[in-house]
Amino acid sequence: MARLKLEGLKKTYAGDVQAVKGIDLDVADGEFVVLVGPSGCGKSTLLRMVAGLESITEGELTIGERKVNDLEPAQRDIAMVFQNYALYPHMTVYDNLAYGLKNRGFKRDEIERRVREAARMLEIEEFLPRKPRQLSGGQRQRVAMGRALVREPEVFLFDEPLSNLDAKLRVQMRVEIKQLQRRLKTTSLYVTHDQLEAMTLGDRLVVLNGGRIEQVGTPMEIYARPASIFVATFIGSPAMNLIPVAYLKERGNGLLDDLPPDTDLVGIRPDDLRIQPPDAPHLVVESTLELFEAAGAESHLYVRLAGSDQPSVIRTAGQSPVAEGETLRFHVVREALHPFNSASGKRTV
Amino acid sequence: MQTKRMTFPGRWLPYALLAPQVIVTLIFFIWPAGQALYQSLLREDAFGLSSTFVGLDNFRRLLGDPLYLNSLSVTTVFAVGTTALSMGVALLLAVTVNRLLRSRNLYTTLLVWPYAIAPAIAGVLWWFIFHPTIGILPYVLEMLGYRWNHRTSSVDAMILVIFAAAWKQIAYNFLFFLAGLQSIPQSLIEAAAIDGAGPVKRFWSIVFPLLAPTTFFLMVVNVVYAMFDTFGVIHATTQGGPAQATNILVYKVYADGFVGMNLGSSAAQSVILMIIVIALTVVQFRFIERRVNY
Numbered sequence: 001m002a003r004l005k006l007e008g009l010k011k012t013y014a015g016d017v018q019a020v021k022g023i024d025l026d027v028a029d030g031e032f033v034v035l036v037g038p039s040g041c042g043k044s045t046l047l048r049m050v051a052g053l054e055s056i057t058e059g060e061l062t063i064g065e066r067k068v069n070d071l072e073p074a075q076r077d078i079a080m081v082f083q084n085y086a087l088y089p090h091m092t093v094y095d096n097l098a099y100g101l102k103n104r105g106f107k108r109d110e111i112e113r114r115v116r117e118a119a120r121m122l123e124i125e126e127f128l129p130r131k132p133r134q135l136s137g138g139q140r141q142r143v144a145m146g147r148a149l150v151r152e153p154e155v156f157l158f159d160e161p162l163s164n165l166d167a168k169l170r171v172q173m174r175v176e177i178k179q180l181q182r183r184l185k186t187t188s189l190y191v192t193h194d195q196l197e198a199m200t201l202g203d204r205l206v207v208l209n210g211g212r213i214e215q216v217g218t219p220m221e222i223y224a225r226p227a228s229i230f231v232a233t234f235i236g237s238p239a240m241n242l243i244p245v246a247y248l249k250e251r252g253n254g255l256l257d258d259l260p261p262d263t264d265l266v267g268i269r270p271d272d273l274r275i276q277p278p279d280a281p282h283l284v285v286e287s288t289l290e291l292f293e294a295a296g297a298e299s300h301l302y303v304r305l306a307g308s309d310q311p312s313v314i315r316t317a318g319q320s321p322v323a324e325g326e327t328l329r330f331h332v333v334r335e336a337l338h339p340f341n342s343a344s345g346k347r348t349v
Numbered sequence: 350m351q352t353k354r355m356t357f358p359g360r361w362l363p364y365a366l367l368a369p370q371v372i373v374t375l376i377f378f379i380w381p382a383g384q385a386l387y388q389s390l391l392r393e394d395a396f397g398l399s400s401t402f403v404g405l406d407n408f409r410r411l412l413g414d415p416l417y418l419n420s421l422s423v424t425t426v427f428a429v430g431t432t433a434l435s436m437g438v439a440l441l442l443a444v445t446v447n448r449l450l451r452s453r454n455l456y457t458t459l460l461v462w463p464y465a466i467a468p469a470i471a472g473v474l475w476w477f478i479f480h481p482t483i484g485i486l487p488y489v490l491e492m493l494g495y496r497w498n499h500r501t502s503s504v505d506a507m508i509l510v511i512f513a514a515a516w517k518q519i520a521y522n523f524l525f526f527l528a529g530l531q532s533i534p535q536s537l538i539e540a541a542a543i544d545g546a547g548p549v550k551r552f553w554s555i556v557f558p559l560l561a562p563t564t565f566f567l568m569v570v571n572v573v574y575a576m577f578d579t580f581g582v583i584h585a586t587t588q589g590g591p592a593q594a595t596n597i598l599v600y601k602v603y604a605d606g607f608v609g610m611n612l613g614s615s616a617a618q619s620v621i622l623m624i625i626v627i628a629l630t631v632v633q634f635r636f637i638e639r640r641v642n643y
Contacts, residue, residue: 053539074545086536090558099554100544147544 002064002077002154003029004050004187009059011045011211019045021211022059030185032178034202036192038234042211044159047191051080051157063154074103079148080157083164085140087132093119093143094128097150104151118149121180138169145180156181158190162197174200195235199223207231225338229345232267232338238300240267240338241312247305248283255283255334260348263339270300270315272336275328282331287312289328294319303328382623388616400613407617416593417601417618424597427511428575435515436567439522440560444552446523447530457527464520468578472585475513479505479586499587503594506587510595513586514579522567529563530556569633573626598622 004027011020020042027033035043048054050061052073061069068076079100087096094115101111119125122142132140141161148156161177162170178201181188192198198205199219207214207222207230215227226232226240233239242265249256259266277284287303290311301314306327314330322328339348357363389407391400411417446456463471479499481487487497499505533556541551557564580599583589589596589604596604598618606615 051539051543053542073539073543078543080540080543082536082540084534084536086534086540088537088541088555090561099541099546103545103550147540151544 002187003027003062004155004189005060005062006046006050007060007062009046009049009061010057011042011049011054012057019211020049023208023213025206025213025216027187027189030187032181032188032190032201032203033206034190034192034198034204035206035208036195036198036202036234037208037214039193041208043191043193043208046208047080047157047159047189050155050189051078052076077154078157079151079153079155080159081144081148081161083160085132085144085161085164087140087143087147089132092129092131093124093135093146096132096143097128097146100147100151114150114152115146118146121149122146137165138173141165141169141173145177149180149184154187156186156188158188158192160192161190163192163194170197177201195237199235205235207234209234225347226267227347229265229267229340229342232340232347236269238270238313238315240269241273242267242340243305243310243312245339247308247310248285251283251285255281256337259337259339262341263348265340265342267338267340268312268332268336270313272332273312273314273330274332275314275316275330277331278333280333280335282333284329284331287328287330289322289324289326292324301328303330385616385619385623388612389620390613391616392613393611403613407613408621411614411617411621416596419593420596420598420601423507423593423595424576426507427514427579427595427597428572430507430511431514431518431575431579432568432571434511435518435571436522436564438515439519439567440526440564442519442523443526443530444556447527457524460523461520463517466517468514468517468581469585471517472510472513472582475509475516476586479509479512500591503591506591506595510579510583510586514575514582517582518571518574522571525563525567526560529560533559566633569629573629577622577626 004025006023006025009020009023010018012018023046025033035046037043045054049056052068052071056069060067063076063078088099091099097115097118098111101114106114115128116125119128122145124139124142124146127135127139127143132143135143141164144161158177162173165173174197190198190201192201202219204216205219205222206216209230215222215231217225222231222235226235229242233242245256245259245264245266248266256266274282286306288306289301289303291302293300293302297317299316299319301316301322303312303314304310305312314328340346341348390402390404392403392407393400442460446453446460449456466474478484478486479497481498481500484497490497497505499509537555537559538551541555546554576597577599579597580603583595583597583600584603587595589600599622602615602618602622605611605618609615
């Protein structure tokens, strides 16, 4: 277990393509940090730089007390879980787990002990004599985890480990990974493009966009106070609505007068658009219901604001009282508004 | 698995469509094979005017003939040597080329060229290179203190034919090895690197076992090639000499049948070769079926 420190990490490929444009990040001992962002944001490259599978163009990477920039992957004391699991197809599960230990010259009985221990923890003991192709996706995933576990490394690296699983299994493995990490308290860096996975797994999230950090914080901090329009629309599902301030001010409401002058966009989460008027002072906006989406416990109402072609989404509990095509009035309290400046893309307050 | 069922309008159309292939197979494969089988049971008189049925006598004589047994062992040495050399070099080249990014296609194209060269031409090429009087290699070897002469030394002759035969096959093996290497996911190599395996260890414990299906397939193909397709190489270089040192089975079939005009024995030898190739094919198919079985 160790602290992981990234200082000004940059990755430039041949032809001056910058994939990672200067990342500073400090992962505390035992912390679970999730790197999240859309495809092409550099999150996997960053993880591979930490693993030693990509060279570091600039900056400094420290694991524990050691600067590891120029160390081979094997010497960094990390373990990685790959998206496609990368199990050795010609070896049994036992040999897959034991391979890394054998290479490091562990004694036979120590290897045996560790493999059994990891297999017990992941409930894959009965699969030890099998080959990977005889296992299901979820079981392979466990073996991949096991291979990382047996080494008892300083840092775990996860490269979208759940994206090849079906939805149900993904939720289940997500919970298991979280529980396992809690129990082992191994510093972990986890890459995903799934914002729900990121929210539920991480002690802290790092939202990446275009090779830069957009925001770092706990999942709830990021959800409650997104620092930029990008973060606001990336985290949360359905995505946050963005409505021009001018439109809302036209509706003649003094509630918006205290917004900073450079605010020209207001973000509102779909669940903050209420059909029932609240007691606190609030905005009232009229709209037309275009599409109704029932998702079981909740419903998504796709509306178009009156007098504008601005689309928005409302999330309500249960069923909707209105039919498609009807006029719908919704209410927003002042605290639910996230003020942004569209030119800088940043939050104004 | 779902198979698509074809329906034809007429009853004869499917047979008519099959006919060309069947006719070609019958005329050029089945009939000669039958002829060889039949001939192997006959003995022709010295002038080729009459033949008598002798049963399995030709086979009995062959298996007791020291020249034939010598040819069998020469063939074994030749086939093993050719296969080992061509596969070893091809694997080395494939691993090297696989490390390249931009120039990979260029090297691949260049390395495949030798495959387009006929075995006889390949033989002549190496015959020139190894020619004791005018060749470049004997000249270099002479400077190193080795007197090369494949006309007198049976070892030199064997080396020459193995080189000539293997050289051509390297291109073919190289292509298959390269494709095999490229089908190994990069993440496996990376996982092994994280697992603490150095480049050499990675190759022998991950890459090479994963190439096993390719290696096995190539082994069978190369052995078959060395045993049956190398007539041209032998004919253009050593003609089976010196003193039968490179007289491999296919060459002996030709020499005994068409030079020595001993048709019965020659046919019996072809039948034995046929049995060998059938055995090899069976082995190959049994293993190819298991190729996904890592």
